[in-house]
Amino acid sequence: MNQLFLPLLLMLVVAIPLIMGSRKQKRAAQEQKNLQTSLSEGDRVMTTSGLYGTVADTSDDTTIDIEIAPGVVTTWLRQAVREKVAPPVDDEFDDSAEQSASAVEVVDETPAAETSGAQVAPPLEHGKK
Template identity: 60%
Template sequence: MLPLLLVLVLAVPLVMSTRKQKKQQAAQQELQSSLAPGDRVMTTSGLYGTVADATGDTTIDIEIAPGVVTTWLRLAVREKVEPVVETDEDSADDAETPAEESIIDSDAGVKTEEPQTTAQVAPPLEHGKK
């Protein structure tokens, strides 16, 4: 009875982790096969881009900047990401920022003093002496 209980205690977590891993792999394969042009994605290296062409079986073209298209393995796509949507709060904050930054210093030609420091320079090391 005790050996059977010991085998169950060791086998159940192993089976559960294997099932979880298979589900994750299936979800990842489903994601990679469902990619279509226009989808925002993140690669395994953390690069964000937009799918430009997904006709290849093993590769996918991702636009990482306007006019810059790179070719990646489908396996390198980690996840789809939602496009960044600006909220009303964000636009209100942005509207205030230019007014704060638009203050022009009329004393542009005035020379300012350099900041004083109390740091001391260390003496040079002498290499090769014993």
């Protein structure tokens, strides 16, 4: 009995991480498959190459159309979608931001470099000879 204990313990030490790793990999593959089947028009996604876009058409089983810019629609394999992302934040200001911006007074329009005596280098002119 004592002679079988050490080999059995070694097999358990090797087998448990292998089993746990394969379970984790299967779970991740299932989550990715669920994501790809749950895509619908209007979802904001990121592809495996890092391209962001909005799903425009999901009628095909193997491909989807992604709008990457207004009026620019490209066709991608569903497997190329890496994840859904949050929609972009709208850059419009609300009324309170406009009111607070108009309440700010301009005290001095002189640049700080002119008043402090700091030297400013002229801009570089690339490609001009």
